[in-house]
Amino acid sequence: MSRLTLADCFDPAGERFGIPTYPWRYAPEDLATRRQLRIRGLRPGGQDIAAQILRPRRRREPLTAYLYRVDLARPVRPMTPARWAALAKANAARRRCPECGRDAGYVIPPTLGMCVTCAYPEEQRAA
Numbered sequence: 453m454s455r456l457t458l459a460d461c462f463d464p465a466g467e468r469f470g471i472p473t474y475p476w477r478y479a480p481e482d483l484a485t486r487r488q489l490r491i492r493g494l495r496p497g498g499q500d501i502a503a504q505i506l507r508p509r510r511r512r513e514p515l516t517a518y519l520y521r522v523d524l525a526r527p528v529r530p531m532t533p534a535r536w537a538a539l540a541k542a543n544a545a546r547r548r549c550p551e552c553g554r555d556a557g558y559v560i561p562p563t564l565g566m567c568v569t570c571a572y573p574e575e576q577r578a579a
């Protein structure tokens with residue numbers, strides 16, 4: 453994959469790369485990356501990757517971005533009260549210390565596995 457030029461990346465039939473491939477900035481209008489879909493309030497919606505774009509880089513592997521068909525994209529699901537509630541519950545669980553069982557007021561750091569007060573009782577007492 454070294455020495456890949458922009459022209460090498462033009463493979464709309466996927467003969468070289470296995471899936472339709474376009475050089476950076478030369479993708480067809482009806483295809484978009486996940487981020488581009490998001491800007492338009494859309495999501496891939498379970499469809500398979502339709503194509504990829506490649507951006508050659510000097511002495512490194514090319515940057516790859518996957519493309520989805522805009523006509524198959526679905527609108528981003530709007531937040532409902534039930535979804536907000538589920539999100540709040542999940543966040544609360546991430547703030548709860550498994551050691552003392554209290555809401556730490558922040559997400560428990562995975563490296564500690566407990567709230568700072570439980571992890572460093574000596575320092576808390578000194579302060």
Ligand SMILES: [Zn+2]
Pocket residue numbers: 549550551552553554566567568569570571
């Ligand atoms: Zn704790």
